Amino acid sequence: MNRTLKYALLTLLWLLVAGYVIWASAAARRNRKARTVARLEIEVVDSTSQGHLVSAEMVRRWISSSRIPTVGTAVDEVDLTAIERLIARNGFVDEAVAYIDYDAVLHIEISQRKPLLRLLTDGLNLYATADGHVFGAPRASSLYVPVVTGSYRPPFPGDYSGEVRAHIDSRLAEIDRRIEELEHEKYPYYRREIENDRDIAALRRMRIKRQWWRGESSEAFDKRVVELREKKAELRRLYRYRSRVYRERVEQIAARQQAERAAQKKLEKSYEDFMKLLTFVKIVEEDDFWRSEVVQIAARTTPSGALEVELVPRSGRFTILFGRLDDAEAKFDKLMRFYRSGLSAIGWDEYRTIDVRYRNQVVCKK
16 A cells, blocks of 8 residues: 555545544534423532531522523523523532433532531621631521520621621722821812921011111101011911921821721721630530530620620530630630539539639639
8 A cells, every 4th residue: 555545545544534523523513402301409518517507498499589590491592501690699509510321311419518606696697617618598598506605796796797807808908098088188288288387487487677778767668667576476376386287287188097997906906806606516516525515605706896705505504604715725724624623522502603704713702
């Protein structure tokens, strides 16, 4: 077989392969267009023993209410992206994936978020994850997670859903913009102060000379001197008044800026307290004894804005005043030693409150 014939046969073979691929693709597209969605299957892939936030029936209702075509619709006409967005817009859904298999079955796989605790404080009803994502508790949700009650005010509004850090950053950016706007409000007063300083400098340079060439008398010159002094005194009072007003206006704006910076610090501190609360609940949940012993967590915001916690234990009839959460593990260790060496000997119903807020002390009240 000569070389020319060999190349011709290879070229023909590749043309046949390419033609078959094109024909097969076109046939697949025609077949796909002719097929319709046979059924809808929904799976929550990470349901756990804690319970569930989203169910297949719930998703079916969402899709039905949205009027997005599914079963009976041509496969190519099903808007999978719209379905995923519809499901994912619910804060308790972590991820939603929709696809259609070769049997024309529409599959929707959903992973739900895993809350660490439920906030029932100050009129709120929210779930929070360990990484600081919050979302409203859906109706008929049945998750078995620790519940935090009390008058605690978290650093986000009750209707917020999303990453708390993102909300804090947005608020901080708003405050930064207000501080910058206030800085611009100072500029006109700065300019007026400069102009006023120039007027004061010009006032100091004001002099008069006796007009000998006009034959001015001493009495006339003295009269002009008195008039000039009176004029300078009046202008001096005016310029001092202006200077005081401009300075007060700038100080007022600076005080408003300082208040905004204080609000930033308070907001950051509130976020730190919120994250400490999440860490605190994790400590309780990861310890077999405290997970069983702590029945209720009550959180409150003190007048200074700090977060303090009280615990209701399963044993005894007392309340544990835990206080701030800066050294939670050390306080639990101290409380455990008191459980073993104190309450076991004295009696579990002897005290009304057990206070572990103070360093190296356990204060009990009957």
